[in-house]
Amino acid sequence: MDPLTITIPLLAALLISxxxxxxxxxxxxxxxxxxxxxxxQLQLLQQSADLGVMLLLFAxxxxxxxxxxxxxxxxxxxxxxxxxTIMAMMALFKLLALSGIGMVGELxxxxxxxxxxxxxxxxxxxxxxxLEQSGDTQSLYGRTAIGILIMQDLFAVLYLTxxxxxxxxxxxxxxLALIAARPxxxxxxxRCGHGEMLLLFGLTMTLMPGAALFELVGLKPDLGALxxxxxxxxxxxxxxxxxxxxxxKELLLVAFFLSIGLKGIPTWAEVETAIALMLVLPLKFALFxxxxxxxxxxxxxxxxxxxxxxxxxxxxxxxxxxxIASGSLDDSWLRIIALSVTLSFVLAAPLIRLAHPIYxxxxxxxxxxxxxxxxxxxxxxxxxxxxxxIFGMGRIGSGAYDGLKEQYGDVVLGIDHKxxxxxxxxxxxxxxxxxxxxxxxxxAKLVPSDSIELIVLAMPSHQGxxxxxxxxxxxxxxxxxxxxxxxxDETTALMETGVHNVYNIYQAxxxxxxxxxxxxxxxxxxxxxxx
Numbered sequence: 001m002d003p004l005t006i007t008i009p010l011l012a013a014l015l016i017s018x019x020x021x022x023x024x025x026x027x028x029x030x031x032x033x034x035x036x037x038x039x040x041q042l043q044l045l046q047q048s049a050d051l052g053v054m055l056l057l058f059a060x061x062x063x064x065x066x067x068x069x070x071x072x073x074x075x076x077x078x079x080x081x082x083x084x085t086i087m088a089m090m091a092l093f094k095l096l097a098l099s100g101i102g103m104v105g106e107l108x109x110x111x112x113x114x115x116x117x118x119x120x121x122x123x124x125x126x127x128x129x130x131l132e133q134s135g136d137t138q139s140l141y142g143r144t145a146i147g148i149l150i151m152q153d154l155f156a157v158l159y160l161t162x163x164x165x166x167x168x169x170x171x172x173x174x175x176l177a178l179i180a181a182r183p184x185x186x187x188x189x190x191r192c193g194h195g196e197m198l199l200l201f202g203l204t205m206t207l208m209p210g211a212a213l214f215e216l217v218g219l220k221p222d223l224g225a226l227x228x229x230x231x232x233x234x235x236x237x238x239x240x241x242x243x244x245x246x247x248x249k250e251l252l253l254v255a256f257f258l259s260i261g262l263k264g265i266p267t268w269a270e271v272e273t274a275i276a277l278m279l280v281l282p283l284k285f286a287l288f289x290x291x292x293x294x295x296x297x298x299x300x301x302x303x304x305x306x307x308x309x310x311x312x313x314x315x316x317x318x319x320x321x322x323x324i325a326s327g328s329l330d331d332s333w334l335r336i337i338a339l340s341v342t343l344s345f346v347l348a349a350p351l352i353r354l355a356h357p358i359y360x361x362x363x364x365x366x367x368x369x370x371x372x373x374x375x376x377x378x379x380x381x382x383x384x385x386x387x388x389x390i391f392g393m394g395r396i397g398s399g400a401y402d403g404l405k406e407q408y409g410d411v412v413l414g415i416d417h418k419x420x421x422x423x424x425x426x427x428x429x430x431x432x433x434x435x436x437x438x439x440x441x442x443x444a445k446l447v448p449s450d451s452i453e454l455i456v457l458a459m460p461s462h463q464g465x466x467x468x469x470x471x472x473x474x475x476x477x478x479x480x481x482x483x484x485x486x487x488x489d490e491t492t493a494l495m496e497t498g499v500h501n502v503y504n505i506y507q508a509x510x511x512x513x514x515x516x517x518x519x520x521x522x523x524x525x526x527x528x529x530x531x
Contacts, residue, residue, distance in 0.1 A: 005045075008033055009254055021349050022126055024314065025342050027254050031261015045255040045262065051207075052252030053318055054225040055245055058206040060124075060153050061229020062242040068147050073295040073375070077144075078151035081287050082120045088283055089116040102273030103336070111333075114323045118337055119280060121156065121313035124149045125253075126345055130308050130352050139417050139436045140375070141305040144292070148309065154226075156315045161220040163322040168218035175217065178209060178231060185209075186235045194240065202245045205232070253314075260317060260338045263331050270332055274339035277312075281344060285310035296375040299366075303359040307352055311344040312337070383433060385451040386413035391437040391468055392459030393421055393430075396484060396505060400456055401430055437468035457483035457499070462490045469497040 012026035012033070069075055093112050097105035107115065127149055131142045185205065192201045205228045214224030232238050266274070288306035293299065320337045323329050351358075362369070383389075388404055390397050393416040405412045414432035416422050425432040437459070455472060457465040465483050472481055482501040483494050491502045 004037075004039055005034065005258070009258060022345050024125060024253075024257050025345055027257035028261050028338055028342050031258040031263075032265050033261070034258065035262050035265060040262070045259045048252050048255035049259045052249060052254075052256050054206050054211055054222055055202075055249040055252060057153070057157065057222050057226040058202065058210065058229040059242050059245055059249055060150060061226045061231075062233050062238045064150060064230050064233050066230075068143070069151060071144075071147065073144050073292065073297070074147035075151055077288070077291045077295060078148040078155075080291055081148075081284075082117075082152070082155065084287050085120040085280070085284060086113070086116040088287075089119060089280055092279060092283075096276055102276045103269050103332070104273060104276075111329055114319070114328055115333065115337075117159065118316035118319040118323075119277065119312055119340065120284075121152050121315045121319070122149060122284070122309040123311050123313040123315075123341070123345070124153065125314055126311055126348065127308045139438060141297070141301040142308075144297075144301075145305045145308050148288075148305075152313070153315060156319055157220070157223050157226050159319055160322050161223045163220075163326050172217040172219055175213065175219075175227075178213075178227070181209075182231050185232060189232065189235060189237050189241065192237075194244075198237075198241060198244045199248065202241050256317070257314075260334060263334060266335045266339055267332075270336045271339060273336050274343060277336075277340045278343055278347065281310055281312075281347065293369055293371065296371045296373060298374060299363055299370050300359050301375075303362060304355055307348075307355045307358070310351075311348040312341045314341060317341060383413055386431070387411040387451055388413070388454045388456065389452055390414045390456045390458055391435075392416060392457065392464070393425055393432055394458070394460055396460075397456070397458035398425070398430070400458055404456075437471070438464050452477065453479045455479065455481045457481065457494075462486065462493075466490075466493055466497065469494055469499050473498045 009027050009030040012030040013023035014026070016026035016029070017023050090112060093104045093107070093116070096102055097107075104112065104115075127145055131145065189198075189201060192198045206225045210224035210228035211221035212224075214227070215221045232241070285306050288309050289302045292302035292305055297305070316337050317334065320329065320334045324331060324334055388408065388411055390401050390404075390412065393401065393414040397414060397416070401412050401414050410431070412431065414422075414425055414430055415435040415437065416425075416432060417434065417436040419434055422432045422434050437457070455477070457468055459465050459468070462485065465485075469481060469483060480501070481499045482503065483499045484503050484505050485491050485494065486505060488504070491504070494502050
């Protein structure tokens with residue numbers, strides 16, 4: 001492999017990241033640069049790209065919670081949005097064709113439908129990065145956005161399977177036997193440890209019982225990768241397996257974006273078409289927000305979720321690559337979609353930072369948009385009269401709750417945004433409610449209480465703790481605030497928001513270990529040496 005095949009993508013990604021845009025834009029640009037200087041690594045990159053896509057689908061399967069997909073705000077919004085977006089885009093294509101803008105006038109109806117289908121997806125990579133940075137992956141709007149993305153991914157896999165253009169073999173029914181083999185696969189997974197064997201297990205499951213067996217019976221290998229991930233979802237090590245595959249999968253997906261660029265530099269007509277397609281983005285935002293409002297979300301939740309989904313997707317590139325491979329479209333449309341995805345990220349990255357001002361503007365202009373009967377997790381919050389609030393009721397928050405309750409009595413209230421965690425604490429006798437501290441409306445939803453004297457920020461995400469601390473600083477609260485950190489550089493940011501005490505959980509763990517050891521040892525060192 002030519003060293004420039006690695007060096008140019010790295011430099012391009014660094015430059016793009018420096019201006020606050022996703023690195024994958026840099027990888028697409030790097031592909032165009034490699035093509036322009038005559039470096040042809042397309043065959044090698046295409047093989048790596050295919051494996052990267054299969055690992056992406058396997059990882060999606062590992063995280064798939066079928067129960068979450070059955071919620072109307074997930075399957076209803078995902079399917080309704082896709083149908084409405086495709087219809088609206090077909091109308092837009094007609095207008096563009098009549099006005100002579102771009103190349104859409106060259107498309108037959110069937111080809112236009114494929115294009116609209118590819119553009120109806122939202123970016124999983126972009127949305128999850130945004131939600132992770134804001135600490136909102138487990139908030140109501142964050143979980144809903146991720147659920148919608150998974151539903152879209154499932155639609156894409158169904159298309160990829162159908163795009164083969166041939167009926168599967170009758171032997172495809174034999175694949176149901178894999179369900180019976182799940183205990184064996186889980187048993188093997190549990191015995192792979194935590195190192196390179198775990199990574200090898202993930203690759204093997206993706207490529208052997210996944211891709212190879214499905215292809216053998218006439219099904220798309222990508223569907224096999226997703227199915228094997230779903231089969232292992234919910235096992236004790238599925239989350240660890242997904243994390244071990246993450247960086248390897250991300251590296252291989254770089255090859256996918258490079259391979260797009262290596263198919264050629266866009267012509268002016270292709271650039272003009274991609275720019276015209278940006279007209280779809282406000283429509284996607286409005287449809288997502290409207291459908292979520294119909295699902296009884298508050299305006300803020302609907303706007304925040306819609307903002308993270310108002311872009312084009314790398315899955316659109318995968319769909320287009322399959323359409324081109326089947327002969328439905330030519331390579332020029334893959335370049336157009338690649339440019340459209342890139343431009344959508346360029347627009348979405350700065351706009352996502354304006355999500356709160358956009359919400360506040362819409363709230364002032366359209367105050368009656370919200371439904372009278374709100375979603376269960378979006379309703380006003382009754383907290384009573386506690387003296388201590390703990391945000392984040394995971395292991396650290398639970399430990400803090402028990403210690404503070406033992407010291408000060410039943411004056412502690414835990415707050416977490418996951419309903420199952422709150423339910424578990426109720427069963428264990430703790431006082432906890434559903435709430436999202438990063439929600440700018442959280443304090444407005446609270447029934448006023450002047451009894452609070454201490455707030456503890458124990459969420460696993462530093463960004464979540466920081467966002468909550470900033471909102472506390474803007475509220476009427478005048479009491480003490482304590483927070484946890486993992487790294488020293490996180491301390492300064494929290495202290496600047498007015499947090500009074502910051503505890504490094506790694507240092508605290510070391511101190512706790514020392515205290516534990518000291519309790520088991522003699523009171524002086526001389527006696528210890530004589531033992």
